[in-house]
Amino acid sequence: MQILFIAGQNDEERLRYKDFVSRWLTAFDNYVPELKIHVYPDDNFDPDDIEVVLIWKHPYGLLNKFKNLKAIQVMAAGVDHALADKELPNVPIARIIDPDMAKDLAQYAAAYVLKIIKRIDHWQQKQKEHRWTKQPPFNFSHLTIGIMGLGAMG
Structure with a gap:
């Protein structure tokens, strides 16, 4: 399974959320070290390999590029920003509790x-x-x- 973390709609937001992403990656690494999580847009990955995206204020329309997407995990309690994407793929969306x-x-x-x-x-x-x-x-x-x-x- 290939996972992609997307945080920020543009370069300015991605820079602002860099620490947020880093803390999550550290937490994942502590619990599931064998799990490989790519970070958008920094990592080199094949969009067709991505099955799960972890998002926080993603660029709208981007998620449709992942043809094998099976789930969206919003990295917050609310999903409003995700649902505002009019091109959101028809896959399950989970949030953090x-x-x-x-x-x-x-x-x-x-x-x-x-x-x-x-x-x-x-x-x-x-x-x-x-x-x-x-x-x-x-x-x-x-x-x-x-x-x-x-x-x-x-």
Whole structure:
């Protein structure tokens, strides 16, 4: 089985995701050292040999070049960027489900809600201006906050 890792829609993004790809390749190598993963566009590979692609923000239309493609693994929790490719081949698409990632994202969402409710940006600006005027308290104990979602993170 030949695997190809594609991260980034252009050279600028590929450079930005270089460390991301490197960490994944190291992780794969630690668990399955015999597995050969090519990296797009750096490695020399035959597109007809590629059966699985690992993607993160791939160039749209590129995946159709792999005539023997059997699966797409999105290297993130969401698949929105993959589904935005109008020329996506008709093969199974998998995503990553990571309990730690789900916890991190839940904490991020909670922190952002608190940032808005507690008007952190407003108070940071007042601090820069050295203006300590008393404002009404911003307590959210009387509010109900709903969180909606589907899947592992929802």
